[in-house]
Amino acid sequence: MQPLPSLACFLSRILPVLAGLWVWAGCAYHTEEELYPLDPNCQTEAITYTANIRQLITTNCALSGCHVAGTGRANLTTYAGVKQVADNGLIRQKVIVEKSMPPSGPLSACEISQLDAWLRAGAPEN
Template sequence: MAHPMIKATSFFILVLLSLSACYYDNKEDLYIILSSGECDTVAVNYTQTVQPLLDAQCVSCHQAGNSSGNVLLDSYASAKQYAENGRLMGSVKHESGYSSMPPGGSLSDCDIAKLEAWVAAGSPEN
């Protein structure tokens, strides 16, 4: 039979272990909340935000040689044109009167917010 003191100590260690398990669970939850709240719409520019986003999500269908719907998004000038005529935001925000883009899916809320911030700033070439 184990000495009562050893029993008490092992119980204490078990409690500590389960507490630390809870602590890690909470830390992960917190991390998910923090990271989903992180959408930087301030440090938005064409070169580092808009162009990579369009390249990844749109340009495969909207470039010279494959300009779906006759829409080009593979250069600053063409992106600005669709920013200014409202079709860029109309399509990614799935507004009525526009074809929803990308077809069959949607950009993340954060990506939409970034595009919107760039358009609201006058779609600068920066």
Template sequence: MRYFLFASLVLLVQACYYDNEQDLYPAGGGNGGCDTLNLSYQTHILPIMSSKCQSCHGSVSPSGNLSLMTHAQIKEAELKVRDRINRPSGDPLLMPTSGKLPSCQIRQLELWYNQGAPNN
């Protein structure tokens, strides 16, 4: 019985949390406000790269000897990028080094790669 009450409480708390997220990010009309329809390299992927990665992974002596400036470079680095952005917080290999990307940006990158990383 005690366990049942505890389980109910956990469910209740999670339900509230879910409601809050919907309130905070209503723009996408569901999906937690994360735009994952018609993903585009220009509109979704490049802005993530330029604001979160290219300061270190630029054209001239990039960090880790990995430039993420062009579509071809980002596409070719798929396995490495997927590995690094999905590492847990606190993992020294997590990218970007400042901390995990917002879950929406991780989802957009993953879906775009799943679609074959189109140059659109």
């Protein structure tokens, strides 16, 4: 008959397994939408430059010294200028992915959702 293993030996084998199960049980995956639900009043359907995006750009981007004519940066004072940076992916990269623009801080969740919906729809003017 074999001797029973010591309690220390038993614990040294079972504790790592139990700790691993405890950590694994605590893991959860949540999408950003689940963690930070969008304001139910945020309209993300039928977004157009004229109705929605122009005001967002004028307020946050096309400011004196920023994205206006003569600054050497993208001119976002017209639909054509905004459409150009929408088509080449700069708006998505800087505003939605990196959240590095505007320099004053990221847009609200609703504004980002509207901008994303507009870009996904092909950046329509009207």
